[in-house]
Amino acid sequence: MATFDEMILTHRLFMRGYPFSHYKIDPMPCSPLTKPLSQAKVALITTAGLYQEGQNKFDSSIKLGDSSFREISGDIDTQSLKEGHRSSAFDHRGVRDDKNLVLPLDRFREMVADKEIGSLNHRHFSFMGAIIGPGDLINKTAPEMANLLKADKVDVAFLTPV
Numbered sequence: 001m002a003t004f005d006e007m008i009l010t011h012r013l014f015m016r017g018y019p020f021s022h023y024k025i026d027p028m029p030c031s032p033l034t035k036p037l038s039q040a041k042v043a044l045i046t047t048a049g050l051y052q053e054g055q056n057k058f059d060s061s062i063k064l065g066d067s068s069f070r071e072i073s074g075d076i077d078t079q080s081l082k083e084g085h086r087s088s089a090f091d092h093r094g095v096r097d098d099k100n101l102v103l104p105l106d107r108f109r110e111m112v113a114d115k116e117i118g119s120l121n122h123r124h125f126s127f128m129g130a131i132i133g134p135g136d137l138i139n140k141t142a143p144e145m146a147n148l149l150k151a152d153k154v155d156v157a158f159l160t161p162v
Contacts, residue, residue: 040155043121047129048102048162049085060086064133067141072124078105087130121154129162
């Protein structure tokens, strides 16, 4: 990861002037894992702005960020996913070369085969990172996704922040 001084000038200026928000969620939603990982159902979540062919891209024209999510099919060819992350603050070449960097679905499939985790959920989720106004994300879309995970009886959610 780059240090602050290694960032390009525009990114340093943005970070210096960014009005970071602080959100307190009380109580913090958390659920202890009550079974071994080798028996757990896992879902993956990324903030890489990934979407499948036929799905709408994330809307980069929303000034405070698109807080919607896309369902990613559990049986998708990981490399067929499209990346639509709006941030210029990182090098996107790695994501283009291997979507597993931001949604390690193939690695988790290997973990299922090796019996390190019990199973993978039939769907996973992608959000757009770089949301500077996270109110809708916190109050609407993240709880919607959490309810879907609960309905799917997912034991563990693995988040890959981008």
